[in-house]
Amino acid sequence: MKQLRALALLPLMASPALAEGELKLYHWFEYIPxxxxxKFQSETGIAVTIDTFDSNEAMLASLKAGKIGQYDITVPGDYMVEIMAGEGLLDTFEPAELPNFGNIAPQWLDVPFDPGRKSSIPYQWGSTAFAVNRDVYQGDINSLTILFDPPEELKGKINMLDSQGEVLALASIYMGMPQCNTDRDQLKALMDMLLAAxxxxxxxxxxxxxxxLVSGDAAAGMIYNGFSAKARAEGANVEYAYPKEGFVVWMDNAVLLRDAPNRENALKFLNFLLDPENAGTLTNYTAYTAGVTGVEPFLTEEIRNxxxxxxxxxxxxxxxxxxxxEATQKLYDAIWTNLKK
Amino acid sequence: MAGAGPSGKSGKDAAWAPLALPLMLPTWAVIGFFLLLPVLLMVVYSFLTKEFRGGVIWEFSLAAYDQFFISRGLFGDEPASIEWTYIGIFWRSLWQAAVATGLCLLIGFPTAWFIATRPPASRSIWLFLVTIPYWVNLLIRTVSLKFLIRDNGPLNEFLMGIGLTSGPLPLVNTNLAVQLGLFYSYLPFMVLPIYAAVERYNFALSEAAADLYASRWRTLREITLPVVKPGIIAGCLLVFIPSLGAFLAPDLLGGAKTFMIGSLIDEQFKGSQGNWPFGAAISVILMSLVLLSLLFYARAQRSQK
Structure with a gap:
């Protein structure tokens, strides 16, 4: 997923401090055009400084190690927003402080990791399901059985993501179970299903x-939607599925950090990101999806379709x-170890 | 870990004796800072309490070792029994590393022998050729190997082309591929020490044995091998130990379907579900195993003398 962010090499610039003050952004590498x-600098006169990180965990560790108070905004993934809020690393804002707050797509307003969007706004989102090589298998791919109880043509030709969280979440969705489940029989059934698959x-x-998928080593694979689009662009005849049982979504979010040195400017920037035209520019660059309504007119043909x-x-x-x-996580850790032992 | 021998007490060295300690300081500083300190840190961490989502709490705990050796079932309430999961992973890694070492010895010994018996002028060219593939990064070499052996890769196309096989040999994502990858990664570590040993071998000894009517096999077994044995053992250790902790080859060539020691440790430190004390404990157990076998070997050597 991260590789998509490497669409272009751009110098991360630190422009001279302007009269309107500055904004300190702690961001993924190559994740903003x-x-x-x-555009933000010329509209507001605020000088933007960007430092980068390469994983949610690295960002969390660095903030906890003393960088909190040096940055205004960072961009954690969904689960990390919840973890950061739990660690007391986030500031909150009122919807009234962001004139564009109403542009947040309704489905992303009341998210489980930040109910009511008190500290975060959507940055980009995507999904994790699977893609199938249509030269190998022509049947219906609308179900997670493709991964967990595959048809004859695909047996032994499936690649799974090497990611405990996403594999076990997708397996739970397939079994119709809640995540973070503590029901013994259901967890045993989940493990048995995985071991059989x-x-x-x-x-x-x-x-x-x-x-x-591109090389043909696998004929089907659990994959991020953006990765699947890239495989198609590189010539693999793959189709990405949105299975009927459900799928995993991820969302990166811009959050307001605790002790932000430039809180006012940070709010201006969050508001700026919620403008449909700006969200469109961002989406054209990342090739994921915006969580903002009204972006469609600003998307390139390729991204829109x-x-x-x-x-x-x-x-x-x-x-x-x-x-x-922690106690529940331990059970899932044990299932994963059992799967790979 | 070459021991720093005590400075000589002979007349010529006596002048240097007062300087020995200050001159050794940089060495000890480097060893202390880059070797002892990290190892010590690892041992300490393995006895600490895990912090949820990575990190440690500074409280003594045996939980990491308990997790390694004792099983209480998935839900932690069954009677305690031996945990076979991690022992199994260790056993598999040991086996993979042993096969890779065997393959390296099988190919490396004749190669080293061949090079050492060339005229001195051409030996350096042969040695140079052995090292050429290692100018390329290990990751790239491993990916290239995967490219070569995949179902529609050159090797299988060739085998099917000449009619030797009717379908592609399933090589990629197998244990064989892992062993092949380890073998390919570490072959020069076998060739070079054996070469150094064979090069020093006095071939007049073989001739003498032949003159006394020893068969070629007996000459090899009783004259040559004992002389070049240190080189063989050094080569085996240099291949076996890094193979044991490797995770590039198992992940890329073996398809990462099963944990190896290396990937098991890796899993404990990356990601949000990390368990640092457990990762440190696995490392300590692995290191103890290696140290024990080295000690065992050293003792066997000494008793032989």
Whole structure:
């Protein structure tokens, strides 16, 4: 997923301090187009400084190690928003402080990781389901059985993401169970199902999820929607599925940090990101999906019509990977170890 | 871990004796800072309490070792029994590393022998050729190997092309692929020490044995092998130990379907579900195993003498 962010090499610039003050952004590497930063600077006169990180965990560790208070805004993934809020690293704002607050797409307003959007706004989102090589299998791919109880043509040719959270979440969705489940029989059933499915899988790999589809090593694979679009662009005849049982979604969010040195400017920037035209510019750059209404007119043809980015009308809602408490997490850790031992 | 021998007490060295300690300081500083300190840190961490989502709490705990050796069932309330999961992972890693070492010895010994018996002028060229693939990054070499052996890769296309096999040999994502990858990664570590040993071997000894009517096999077994044995053992250790902790080859070539020691440790430190004390404990157990086998080997050597 992260590789998509490497669409262009752009210098992360620190412009001279302007009269209107500054904004300190702690961001993923190559996850915002320079033109958007320039536009914000020329509109507001605020100088933007960007430092980068390469994983949610690295960002959390660095903030906890003393960087909190140095940045105004950062961009954590869904589960990390909840963790950061729990660690007391986030500030809150009132909807009235962001004139564009109403542009947040209704489905992303009351999210489980930040109910009512008190500290965060949607940045970009995408889904995690699976893609199938249509040269190998022509049947119906509208169900998670493709991964967990595959048809003959796909047996032994499936790549799974090497990511505990996403694999176990998708498996739970397939079994119709809640995540962070503590029901013994259900958890045993989940493990038995996974152990029975494993012989049909060729490999586990996250970074390689796209490559194995393009090279033909795998004929089907659990994959991020953006990765699947890239595989298609690289010539693999793959179709991305939005299975009827449900799928996993992820969302990166811009959050207001505690002790932000430039809180006012940070709110201006959050508001700026919620403007449909700006959200459109961002989406064209990242090739994921905005969580803002009214972006469509600003999207390029390619992004607007991408089948990976547009779930069919009858697709169910996706589920975020849930954040479990420690005791429950231990059970899922044990299931994962059992699966891979 | 070459021991720093005590400075000589002979007349010529006596002048240097007062300087020995200050001159050794940088060495000890480097060893202390880059070797002892990290290892000590790892041992300490393995006895601490895990902090949920990575990190440690500074409270003594045996939980990491308990998790490794004792099983209480999925829900932690069954009677305690031996936990076979991690022992199994260790056993598999040991087996993979042993096969890779065996393969390296099988190919490496004749190669080293061949090079060492060339005229001195051409030996350096042969050695140079052995090292060429290792100018390329390990990751790239491993990915290239995967490209070569995949179902529609050059090797299978060739085998099917000449009619030797009717379908592609399933190589990628198998244990064989992992062993092949380890073998390919560490072959020079086998060739170079054996070469160094064979090069020093006095071939007149073989001739003498032949003159005394020893068969070629007996000459090899009773004259040559004992002389070059240190080189063989050094080579085996240099291949076996890194193979044991490898996770690039198992992940890329083996399809990461099963944990190896390396990937098991990796899993404990990355991601939000990390368990640092457990990762440290696995490392300590692995290191103890390696140290024990080295000690065992050293003792066997000594008793032989």
């Amino acid at each position: 320079q033109e958007l930063v320039d 494993k012989p049909h899988w060729a490999s586990f790999g996250s970074d390689t999820a796209k490559d194995v 991408s089948p990976e980015n547009n779930p069919p009308a009858d697709a169910p809602n996706g589920s975020f990977v849930a954040v479990c408490d």
